[in-house]
Amino acid sequence: MKVLIMGCGRVGAYLAASLDSEGHDVTILDIDSASFRKLAPSFKGTALLGDGTDEDSLRKAGIEEMEAFLALTQGDNRNVMAAQIAKHIFNVDRVICRIYDPLREELYRTLGLEAISPTTFFADLLKERLMRGAK
């Protein structure tokens, strides 16, 4: 699968390396070149300097041929905007967007974005662990 990841933080870099090692064609985009140090040395995909909320940068990153786009920067709003550009301007098949704020996540889900809130996801996981330990 051809995948474009926006945001080379811990999650972005880990996911990029993991998909790459499974033979997927991965491009990762970040506005800070220093962030690419987080990529595993074995990463064979493309690391590209650019702003994922800008159509031209996305086009340069090859978004028109991508089968999936993931918005994983630290900024909820940046993710929301980039994801909507990918979905509504470039018609990428699969668009997933990280939104920390659970309320915004819920709203954008109702607006048709595939949004994931690590906040609720992780809190639920912790709760489950905690309750299992309590028994």
Next chain:
Amino acid sequence: MYIIVVGGGRLGYYLSKALLSQGHEVLVIEKDTVKVERIEEELGSICMQGDGCETAVLEEAGTERADLLVAVTDEDEDNLVACQVAKHKFNVPRIIARISNPKNEALFKKLGIDVTISSTNLILEYIGQEVPAYPVVHLLELRKTKLELIEVKISAGSPAVGKKVKDIPLPPGSLLILVIKDEDIKLPAQDTVLHADDRVLAVTKIDTEQDLRAVLAGS
């Protein structure tokens, strides 16, 4: 009207000041405490500290009774989200977003933000009006339509020179509404003849602007 202004920078400050003096009820939402203090000192308790993109903050601000929300932070993505949350979560009837990247104008429209103000485009348009080589000036996009008001300068080499209005092959949906010759203005009739250096105001469909430009101004 109850107006919420998201972003208490310089633009938000002057905008709120003007809106207050027009008698509106104004609330500014600003993240930075220093800016909040400055606004409160100068304009009174009209400012709330918080992130205007957060549903909880907008709820506390009473956004569901707002008549208008204007998002004027420096960041296009923040303005987009503040407007989308206001529109879809709180059903605010009118929303206005400030845009820095002119490309975002089309995107925001596509995402349901009806009114966008791009300072970059505004300045570009003024440059266009000041530079005589530019035959078409966009004056106004007519709200809730795909129509716009433009000004076209008829140059000596224009295909419309010496022609009557009825003989100019205007694209469908276009209308000439005013002919300006120096300081004189005239409603164009069917047999009004256009001359070089006339300026013509026209309403046209945005899609067919190029065609209108071609018949009036040449390429």
